[in-house]
Amino acid sequence: MVTIVVAMGFKNEIGAGNQLLWHLPKDLKHFKEITSGHPIIMGRKTFESIGKPLPNRTNIVISRRNDWFQEGILIVGSIKEALKFAKKIDENVFIIGGGDIYKQTLDATDVLEVTRVNAELKADVFFPGIDPKIWLKTSETCIGKDEKHAYDFCFERWERKVKL
Numbered sequence: 822m823v824t825i826v827v828a829m830g831f832k833n834e835i836g837a838g839n840q841l842l843w844h845l846p847k848d849l850k851h852f853k854e855i856t857s858g859h860p861i862i863m864g865r866k867t868f869e870s871i872g873k874p875l876p877n878r879t880n881i882v883i884s885r886r887n888d889w890f891q892e893g894i895l896i897v898g899s900i901k902e903a904l905k906f907a908k909k910i911d912e913n914v915f916i917i918g919g920g921d922i923y924k925q926t927l928d929a930t931d932v933l934e935v936t937r938v939n940a941e942l943k944a945d946v947f948f949p950g951i952d953p954k955i956w957l958k959t960s961e962t963c964i965g966k967d968e969k970h971a972y973d974f975c976f977e978r979w980e981r982k983v984k985l
């Protein structure tokens with residue numbers, strides 16, 4: 822099963838200046854719980870934004886560059902290769918961004934684990950959008966803002982109802 826994990830605002834905004842748009846510790850914990858022990862696939866820019874491999878997960882990073890190298894990750898030259906490697910390691914594969922990679926993998930994805938943040942923020946990277954003709958929301962859990970969380974947010978699970 823291929824799952825996209827993404828946190829987005831009301832306009833599907835996900836990032837600006839190669840950074841996330843918010844700091845939500847409970848969302849980071851949720852992300853860790855979902856992805857730990859499984860391969861994660863990301864674009865080179867997202868890897869650079871995180872700055873290091875995420876522990877307890879095989880980090881697969883996609884880049885077209887031949888001269889780019891980092892310790893502790895598997896670098897591949899295409900999305901096809903990333904999915905091939907990841908599926909060899911585990912039947913549950915997670916795609917963790919960013920916008921460029923989400924756009925190219927959405928059609929090959931079975932499940933979306935979305936954190937919908939109750940905010941509309943300036944951004945330069947967006948998620949392509951969830952078409953309700955293709956996706957069905959199967960669960961939703963909302964969390965209110967507090968001193969550590971500047972926005973309310975909901976964890977939503979979407980399952981593909983139309984195979985492409």
Ligand SMILES: NC(=O)c1ccc[n+]([C@@H]2O[C@H](COP(=O)([O-])OP(=O)(O)OC[C@H]3O[C@@H](n4cnc5c(N)ncnc54)[C@H](OP(=O)(O)O)[C@@H]3O)[C@@H](O)[C@H]2O)c1
Pocket residue numbers: 826827828829834835836837838839840841842863864865866867868870883884885886889897898899900917918919920921922923925946
């Ligand atoms: N809110 C969230 O859940 C979330 C999650 C992740 C990231 N983000 C945010 O998203 C932003 C980064 O996203 P982005 O769209 O700019 O970049 P990205 O998707 O992380 O990475 C793009 C890079 O991936 C490589 N790439 C893309 N398609 C490829 C292909 N078909 N074959 C080979 N390589 C390919 C290229 O690397 P090379 O240039 O090296 O060739 C490309 O420049 C940041 O702001 C980050 O904070 C948000």
